[in-house]
Amino acid sequence: MTQRLDTIFAALADPTRRAILTMLLEDDMAVTDVAEPFTMSLAAISKHLGILADAGLITQEKRGRVKWCKLDPDAMRAASVWMQGFGQFDPVDLDDFERFLAQEIEGAGEQGR
Amino acid sequence: MTQRLDTIFAALADPTRRAILTMLLEDDMAVTDVAEPFTMSLAAISKHLGILADAGLITQEKRGRVKWCKLDPDAMRAASVWMQGFGQFDPVDLDDFERFLAQEIEGAGEQGR
DNA sequence: CGCATATTCAACCGAATGGTTGACCATTTC
DNA sequence: GAAATGGTCAACCATTCGGTTGAATATGCG
Numbered sequence: 435m436t437q438r439l440d441t442i443f444a445a446l447a448d449p450t451r452r453a454i455l456t457m458l459l460e461d462d463m464a465v466t467d468v469a470e471p472f473t474m475s476l477a478a479i480s481k482h483l484g485i486l487a488d489a490g491l492i493t494q495e496k497r498g499r500v501k502w503c504k505l506d507p508d509a510m511r512a513a514s515v516w517m518q519g520f521g522q523f524d525p526v527d528l529d530d531f532e533r534f535l536a537q538e539i540e541g542a543g544e545q546g547r
Numbered sequence: 548m549t550q551r552l553d554t555i556f557a558a559l560a561d562p563t564r565r566a567i568l569t570m571l572l573e574d575d576m577a578v579t580d581v582a583e584p585f586t587m588s589l590a591a592i593s594k595h596l597g598i599l600a601d602a603g604l605i606t607q608e609k610r611g612r613v614k615w616c617k618l619d620p621d622a623m624r625a626a627s628v629w630m631q632g633f634g635q636f637d638p639v640d641l642d643d644f645e646r647f648l649a650q651e652i653e654g655a656g657e658q659g660r
Numbered sequence: 661c662g663c664a665t666a667t668t669c670a671a672c673c674g675a676a677t678g679g680t681t682g683a684c685c686a687t688t689t690c
Numbered sequence: 691g692a693a694a695t696g697g698t699c700a701a702c703c704a705t706t707c708g709g710t711t712g713a714a715t716a717t718g719c720g
Binding site for chain 2: 436439440443444446447448449452455459505507510513514516517518519520
């Protein structure tokens, strides 16, 4: 479990990867489509997706020559459970969250690191 | 905000730092006392605490020659809010969490990295 | 004052991270 | 079958990370 949290939090620590997760919240996507809004190479995105998959944050399924990426909430839930132990947080204001998402998606492709 | 999530998740990605946070859940502690259960050097722990403080996960206050470390739930809440946007997770079973904590604290000092 | 205690600083080290490029493999399409 | 498309692999590079050690800086105590 400790091992798992390591990889989950490490995966979440990168803004590109978080942006990818928020994109996948909209819909499942092929690797190439995930890469489209970013300025970095396809190989780099492919690596990021690999890290997300290792952490269990997404699953990848190959159908034909395209590999579909899909959000998998289990890992995030595990981390969330851990964090919530540190205090009972207020229920999330989903409007706030949507606004935040819109902003983060918008900024997704702009910078490398 | 994105910047902040970077440092928060990066801080949480290290098992030593998570163990420190769980220790601080019990009570505020001086740096030396935080270091006591670990096998690594005091300087290393001091660095870890600096990273936790930078991320806003703890605050440090110097009183006399001892620096007290105190959990600060705000940063964790910010990250938790972000994560909860990915799915409405079940309310946490606090008994489960306590059991998990006991286990993690126990194992805290055993390994370097 | 002089010594012990609490903590950080600085330099260093090996390993991991995030990115690049170019070659490669697999699948679909003409 | 040849060419285009989707994706990964491998080697490389600069930077960051997690740790070490030894010296330095406060602060408290007899």
